[in-house]
Amino acid sequence: MAIDHGHTRGGTADRRHRLPAGLRAPLEARTWRELLYFLLGLPVAVTAFAFAVTMTSLGAGLLITFLGVPVLAAALAGARGLGALERARARALLRLDVADPEPVRPRSKDGRGGAMAWVGALLKSGTSWRHLLYALVYFPWALFAFVVSVVLWSVGWSLFLYPAYEWVFPEFVGGSGLQLYGDADGYAVYLDGPVKTVLTCAVGLVLVLVTPWVLRGMAQVDRLLVSGLLGPSRLAARVWELEEDRGVVVDTAAADLRRIERDLHDGAQARLVALAMDLGLAKEKLLEDPEAAAKMVDEAHGEVKLALQELRDLARGIHPAILTDRGLDAALSALAARCTVPVSTEVDLAERPAPAIEGIAYFTVSELLQNISKHSGARTARVDVWRSADRLMLQVWDDGQGGASTAAGSGLAGLAERLGSVDGLLVADSPAGGPTAVTAELPWRGPME
Known part of the structure; x- marks a missing residue:
């Protein structure tokens, strides 16, 4: 039954997408979401621009008094509030999920928070200034995007639906038709009736088909603005990591x-x-x-x-002495000799990685071989280690029953977290029935070197 239902769903999807993408685009939900994003963008941009210019100018003008700094801090706080609104709007309409930036952490000299500590933290926050910059630069772009989207959409659909207007309101759209002037002898051509209707619909159809792609191109600019100015900075994200x-x-x-x-x-x-x-x-x-x-x-x-x-x-x-003295090749061979399953090893390294990375690779293979001995039911296993650019790669393969996973709660989840702590990666390919191939990737010199 599951296969039949899946086939039915797949067949429905195939029929639904049998129409070319260019013809589907005007009616897709994505196009309407992006159009709504641009329509809402102008009032948001006008409000944000007015707030940013007013508060910034007022704060700069009051810097000769003690009120200037708090006003600038309030401008930055308001800009951060705008950023939260814009991230939510982009998440809902553009399907762009931008993480919240690092929060403001006010600290005074004595280690306590307070109003002045909060003001100082806002003024020293690069993220807050990026939010204020967004409020300033978004206005001209939102105005441009609003005009382009409204004009293209309204003109395109108006021309495309011209026959409906002609039928409903003949007294407004009828008349002498389209006049094309010819040469100097006074030759002229009058287009009326079906010819005029067909040409008008053709132009409207072209605009209707082109408009969604113009909207998508402009939406990419909005995605860059939101992710670049309203998201966490790369340095902050790296610090969190x-x-x-x-x-x-x-x-x-x-x-x-x-x-x-x-x-x-x-x-x-x-x-x-x-x-x-x-x-x-x-x-x-x-x-x-x-x-x-x-x-x-x-x-x-x-x-x-x-x-x-x-x-x-x-x-x-x-830390095994053989690893320190002779490196991964000899240490992994010793590990393989102690495994209850026959294991072949191949280490293709022209030089040794950083000692810390070498130790992590050794214990990763050790734990994977222990899992093979205890849980896999395998008859043979293989360990391959090689270098790819500035990464140390290792793979442990076995012909056991499979089913291994790095999902939370599994035996490999903790190992994946340990590798992640040094910018490493662990991937398990283990279908039910086997075989299992667990691939680990580690930096060659460590994340802090």
């Missing part, structure tokens, strides 16, 4: 410290405590029962080996 990444890094480091503490407490530490107790008992029995003491020392020796192995595994989990 780094703040989020810092939070992810801090959370990851805290989780790693908790894991190391738990492994030490539950593993090597408990084993060493038991070892100390066994050696203490062996020391007491050394004179009374040498054979029992020797047996206890032998058991303690085995515990020492196990504790050393656990400490080596723990140290390898922090």
Whole structure:
């Protein structure tokens, strides 16, 4: 049933779009939304321009007094309010989703907010000045777009619907027709009746078909104005991104410290405590029962080996020595040898990436191979690592049952967040039934280098 319904919907869509785009455009919802955007733009632009010019001029004129600065701050605050309105209007009519810019954060010298701190923050905010600039430059453009859209739309449809006017109001549109003057001998041609109607409709049809594309071109200018002047600055967006990444890094480091503490407490530490107790008992029995003491020392020796192995595994989990000494090729080969699934590795790197990136790549492959061992049911796997421009690329492939996902709540979501904290990317291609290919992309030198 699902396939039949999908086919029906697809067939309907095909029939709906069988008409060429040029003929569909005048009746599409997008065209009407953009026309409404331009019609509403002029009153908004007039109001914003009047407010910006009045408040800016008044504030500049009052700078010789203490009132000038607050008035300029009020102008900037009003411009930011206009920006919120324009982002909402662009979102609704142009389908342009522009993120809100960074908020004003007033702080006085003593760390507290206040009226003067708010005024100072507004005046120092580049985003606020960009909003004010938008209020000034948008007016001439909105006037131009309004005139062009109204003239093209009204003239085009009026000419195209000329036969309807001629039929409803014959006394107004009838008459002598269209007169075309000829040469100097006085030759003239009069067009009336069907010829005049056809020519008028043809011109109107051309304008009706051209108008939507003119509107779309002008709408692109509006999109650039809104996104360039009313959105967050690239620097601010980058700062926000780094703040989020810092939070992810801090959370990851805290989780790693908790894991190391738990492994030490539950593993090597408990084993060493038991070892100390066994050696203490062996020391007491050394004179009374040498054979029992020797047996206890032998058991303690085995515990020492196990504790050393656990400490080596723990140290390898922090940063493996083979990675530091010999690089990714040898370290990933060692990882593949410990995997329960046969894994082939191929590392094509002429030089080594930054140590931090190298470590992240190692632990990414380690976690992916652990997932293969535990969940995939695969028979074979493959690890490929190569460099593409200034990016380190790695892919882990297996022929297991598939179904892996980087969606929130999945096992790969946390790994994707860790890679994102260093401007990396994780993509999983894992259809049900397999195979699975997880591709990771990392900067070659790290985001801060």
